[in-house]
Amino acid sequence: MPKSPDPPSTTTxxxxxxxxxxxxxxxxKHFAVRRTLxxxxxxxxxxxxxxxxxxxxxxxxxxxxxxxxxxxxxxxxARLLAQLYPTTSGELLLHGKPTRVGQGRAFRAYCRQVxxxxxxxxxxxxxxHTVRYHLTRALRIHDRAGRTADDLEKALAALLERVHLxxxxxxxxxxxxxxxxxQRQRVAxxxxxxxxxxxxxxxxxxxxLDVSIRLGILNLLRDLKERLDLAxxxxxxDIASARYFADETLVMYAGRMVEGGDSETVTQRPAHxxxxxxxxxxxxxxxxxxxxxxxxxxxxxxxxxxVVVEEEESETAGEPPSxxxxxxxxxxxxxxxxxxxxxxxEVPPRFDLADGQWAACWLYAEDAPxxxxxQEASA
Amino acid sequence: MTSTPPVLEISGLNVNYGLGAKAVHAVxxxxxxxxxxxxxxxxxxxxxxxxxxAYAVTxxxxxxGVITGGxxxxxxxxxxxxxxxxxxxxxxxxxxxSEISLVFQGAMNSLNPVHTxxxxxxxxxxxxxxxxxxxxxxxxxxxxxxLVGISADRLGSYPHQLSGGMRQRVMIxxxxxxxxxxxxxxEPTTALDVVxxxxxxxxxxxxxxxxxxxxxFITHDISLLIEFSDRIAIMYGGRIVEEAAAKxxxxxxHHPYSHGLLHSFPALxxxxxxxxxxxxxxxxxxxxxxxxxxxxxxxxxxxxxxxRVPTLAPVPLDEGRTVACWLHxxx
Numbered sequence: 001m002p003k004s005p006d007p008p009s010t011t012t013x014x015x016x017x018x019x020x021x022x023x024x025x026x027x028x029k030h031f032a033v034r035r036t037l038x039x040x041x042x043x044x045x046x047x048x049x050x051x052x053x054x055x056x057x058x059x060x061x062x063x064x065x066x067x068x069x070x071x072x073x074x075x076x077x078a079r080l081l082a083q084l085y086p087t088t089s090g091e092l093l094l095h096g097k098p099t100r101v102g103q104g105r106a107f108r109a110y111c112r113q114v115x116x117x118x119x120x121x122x123x124x125x126x127x128x129h130t131v132r133y134h135l136t137r138a139l140r141i142h143d144r145a146g147r148t149a150d151d152l153e154k155a156l157a158a159l160l161e162r163v164h165l166x167x168x169x170x171x172x173x174x175x176x177x178x179x180x181x182x183q184r185q186r187v188a189x190x191x192x193x194x195x196x197x198x199x200x201x202x203x204x205x206x207x208x209l210d211v212s213i214r215l216g217i218l219n220l221l222r223d224l225k226e227r228l229d230l231a232x233x234x235x236x237x238d239i240a241s242a243r244y245f246a247d248e249t250l251v252m253y254a255g256r257m258v259e260g261g262d263s264e265t266v267t268q269r270p271a272h273x274x275x276x277x278x279x280x281x282x283x284x285x286x287x288x289x290x291x292x293x294x295x296x297x298x299x300x301x302x303x304x305x306x307v308v309v310e311e312e313e314s315e316t317a318g319e320p321p322s323x324x325x326x327x328x329x330x331x332x333x334x335x336x337x338x339x340x341x342x343x344x345x346e347v348p349p350r351f352d353l354a355d356g357q358w359a360a361c362w363l364y365a366e367d368a369p370x371x372x373x374x375q376e377a378s379a
Numbered sequence: 380m381t382s383t384p385p386v387l388e389i390s391g392l393n394v395n396y397g398l399g400a401k402a403v404h405a406v407x408x409x410x411x412x413x414x415x416x417x418x419x420x421x422x423x424x425x426x427x428x429x430x431x432x433a434y435a436v437t438x439x440x441x442x443x444g445v446i447t448g449g450x451x452x453x454x455x456x457x458x459x460x461x462x463x464x465x466x467x468x469x470x471x472x473x474x475x476x477s478e479i480s481l482v483f484q485g486a487m488n489s490l491n492p493v494h495t496x497x498x499x500x501x502x503x504x505x506x507x508x509x510x511x512x513x514x515x516x517x518x519x520x521x522x523x524x525x526l527v528g529i530s531a532d533r534l535g536s537y538p539h540q541l542s543g544g545m546r547q548r549v550m551i552x553x554x555x556x557x558x559x560x561x562x563x564x565x566e567p568t569t570a571l572d573v574v575x576x577x578x579x580x581x582x583x584x585x586x587x588x589x590x591x592x593x594x595x596f597i598t599h600d601i602s603l604l605i606e607f608s609d610r611i612a613i614m615y616g617g618r619i620v621e622e623a624a625a626k627x628x629x630x631x632x633h634h635p636y637s638h639g640l641l642h643s644f645p646a647l648x649x650x651x652x653x654x655x656x657x658x659x660x661x662x663x664x665x666x667x668x669x670x671x672x673x674x675x676x677x678x679x680x681x682x683x684x685x686x687r688v689p690t691l692a693p694v695p696l697d698e699g700r701t702v703a704c705w706l707h708x709x710x
Contacts, residue, residue: 069572180660210424211599211643215656237572244645244654267647281577284647285605285629319542320572 018059020096021231022081022114022199027090028052029076033324048323050076052255053090058199058231063222065234065246065263067278071320073255074235078203081233082116083107095198112142115192119204121184125176131187132172135159138194159190163220182213189220193228200224201233206241218245239278243267251275254321254331256347261357271359274332330362338363385454386560386593387413387436387479392449394428394435402445403664405431407617409449410691413561418587418594420608420625422601422640424661428617429597433563437479438463438471453478455560477507480554482547484566489550490538496524496549497534503556523552528582544575551583555590563595568603580607602644605629613637616662616672619691623700633694633702636673671705679706 030047051073058064058081068074080087083101091098094113101107118124125134135156139145145152160168163186176184185205192200202221206214222245225232234246242249243263250260251272259272270276319335321327327334333343342362351364394406406428413419423429434440436451451463455478466474483489491499500520504511511519521531527548538546547567554562564583568576584607587594596608604611605625612622613636621634632638639657646652659676662668668675674684683689683705691703 069574182660210661211601212424212640212657213660215643215645215654216658219655239573240645240647243647244651264651277574279647281573282647283573283576283600283603283606285602285641286646286648319544 018061018229018231020057020059021094022058023093023096024054024056024077024081025091025093026053026055027077027080027087027092028054029073029080029085030088046324049255049326050323051080052326054252054257055090056250056257056260058233060198060231061225061229062248063225063232063234063246065236065242065249066252067236067239067242067249068252069237069320071254071323072252073323074237074252075203077252078116078201078233078235081199082114082201083110084116108141112195113197114199114201115195115197116201116203117185117188117192117205120208121181121188122176122208124188125184127176130173130175131160131179132156134187134191135172135194138191142195144194144196155194159194162193162224163187163190165190180213181209182216185209185217186220189217189224193224197230199231199233201235203235204237205234207237214241221245239267239282240284251278254326255323256331257350257360258332259357259359259361261353262355265355265357269357271353271357271364272332272361273336273338273363275359277335330360383415383417385412386415387454388450388452389432389436390450390452392432392435392451393447394431394440395445395447397443398445404667405444405617405664406435409619411612411619411622413593413595415560415593416587416591417610418584418596418608420601420604420611421595421597421614422599422604422611423614424599426661426664427614429614430565432614433481433565433595433597436463437475437481437563438466439475439481473507476503476554476559477557478559479561479563480557480559481563481565482550482554482567484569490546492538495535495537496520496541500524500534500549500553500556503553507557519556523556524549526555526586527552543571544579547571547575547579548582551579551586555586555592558590559592561593561595563597565597566599567596569598569600576603583607600644601640613640616667617664618672618703620673620704621700621702622691623702627697627700633697633700633707634673634704635677635679635706639676671703681705 029051030049033046033048035045054077056064066074066077079085081092083092086100091100093099094110099110101110136145136152139152139155144155146155156172157168160166160171165171165183165186171179171183179187205221206217209217218241221232224230234242236242246263248260249263249266251258251266251274253274259266259270259275266275267279270279321331321334327344329345330336330343330348333339336343340362348360348362350358350360352358353364389409389411392406392409393404395402396405397403409432421429421432431440431444434444435446440446446464449464452460453463454460463474497520500523501516504516504519520534524531524534529545529548533541533545541549568579571579583594596604598604601611605628608625610622611625611628612619613634614620615636621628621632621637628637629641632641636657642654643656645654657676662672668685670683670685670687671677671689674680677684689703689705689708691701692708694700694702694707
């Protein structure tokens with residue numbers, strides 16, 4: 001498989017102000033597919049190419065978003081970075097040192113630095129235990145409970161205050177079912193903070209919550225980032241929230257990174273055709289102003305009206321590819337409106353664009369036709 | 380849009396879960412009109428009663444859900460109006476799906492995994508159109524699939540062989556099988572990715588124009604509603620708190636909750652604003668605050684809010700809009 005040339009030099013992000021805490025260099029993860037009669041005798045067992053050749057850096061005091069559809073491998077990245085399962089290839093560097101932990105002591109030491117928050121606060125807290133139990137356990141495991149009961153009590157109160165669950169005594173002895181979704185997610189965040197980590201991996205932390213409280217959680221995470229100088233990985237399918245919350249945004253498609261850069265640049269001037277598709281598909285109320293005009297014109301001209309509605313509706317336009325046998329070359333080429341011959345045969349490396357933005361797309365190769373400037377997204 | 384005649388009128392609808400003193404009032408005093416050919420958006424958070432409302436209207440509510448009062452009047456194209464809540468089981472069975480159909484949230488769960496798409500599509504026809512021959516049913520099923528953009532050779536597929544988007548399209552095809560007048564979509568695209576979501580909604584808009592049915596579109600994603608619906612009703616704590624044309628609500632929301640909801644979605648374009656969402660959490664239906672259900676979270680709450688419940692009333696000086704908020708009531 002062709003690798004992008006020398007990952008460290010090509011991982012360009014925002015100006016490198018924060019120290020890199022956790023770095024992934026060309027990591028891949030393949031999951032074995034269950035053997036069936038049909039492929040029993042095959043020498044090469046089929047695998048799901050969940051993540052291929054992904055490099056990223058998490059910096060102190062900065063939020064990095066990974067945006068992608070379901071099945072694009074974004075959650076796998078979070079689990080790989082948390083070392084919940086081993087990488088197939090590539091390496092992880094914590095504070096610049098390669099780490100590969102299995103279980104036991106080494107894993108625990110790694111956990112102290114890198115904590116993971118899950119999507120579902122209903123499933124990630126034990127329904128039979130109180131908030132106090134969850135937090136005390138995390139504090140004890142990471143040796144931060146102090147020596148006396150008084151120390152512990154103080155530590156618990158500090159944790160809950162940090163996630164804005166005040167007064168702490170009101171929440172300490174409640175069970176998860178007595179809390180709302182947002183409060184539960186705050187407890188999950190407090191539990192992660194109990195380890196005093198350097199990196200927080202947030203796997204869709206708000207997608208299960210009610211819309212009116214999502215921003216409260218995102219603002220809390222941002223506040224923690226600023227006060228504690230955390231490096232945060234924010235996994236999401238919602239590119240608008242990545243723009244709001246993250247400093248740097250990476251876009252994934254079918255297990256590969258296709259574009260990255262400063263969040264504002266990536267969302268306002270998407271370079272990769274997939275990112276362009278993503279931004280044009282996201283719901284955007286501002287579009288109705290333009291739409292209303294089009295509709296008014298359509299009303300006066302019934303013949304021309306239908307054309308607007310009936311644009312692109314090819315059958316596979318919305319289908320991500322199978323990851324067991326991913327398309328050759330660029331994985332987006334079967335759906336790409338700008339696909340060229342080369343796209344089907346060669347995997348595009350990262351091409352650097354202006355302002356620290358990069359895209360893995362042949363449109364930006366030196367010898368590509370010149371028409372391909374990053375598109376203004378204001379459709 | 381308001382010029383077309385109404386097709387469904389809900390008045391004073393109340394739904395409880397449970398009986399007696401411990402009953403939870405999930406839907407309270409709903410008055411809502413759906414006009415012919417219109418897309419009515421119903422927005423609200425989980426627990427606001429929007430799905431309960433949909434189930435009550437189609438009488439699909441299962442115990443302990445009880446409809447405790449109100450009327451749901453259906454106006455067919457020809458013939459006399461009828462109250463859905465008064466229908467006998469026999470009549471109801473004939474009425475449901477041929478006049479009102481539903482598309483549920485999880486297409487994965489609504490399709491039977493052990494039957495092919497063909498048998499599930501023809502099953503609807505067999506039940507409602509007993510005079511159709513097998514060949515006709517087959518033909519109709521194939522044409523329904525092509526209507527939603529799936530080739531007819533997928534008729535023999537099982538649900539697990541289809542992608543999430545295709546399964547949701549099959550559900551839509553099934554909902555359209557008997558040419559209903561009203562299609563209720565309960566979070567039809569929540570489980571799908573944005574790209575697929577847009578495709579399906581575009582297709583629905585096209586089908587609506589072709590087949591001329593009315594749509595009730597239930598979702599929590601108000602930014603989606605603004606794009607795809609004509610009118611929006613916003614629910615909170617079991618009541619409708621504001622109703623207006625989609626564009627108007629976006630440009631100037633009157634109810635503080637609608638305003639907060641609109642400011643809970645980060646924008647993809649335009650200036651990057653600091654957003655706060657809405658403080659607090661949605662109300663617990665078993666312990667509703669007195670007065671306006673929103674007052675504990677409302678930044679503009681004042682003296683009558685925690686005592687008296689505001690009623691949905693027309694907004695002075697603003698035609699066609701209603702809001703349930705003391706800020707806009709003349710008193």
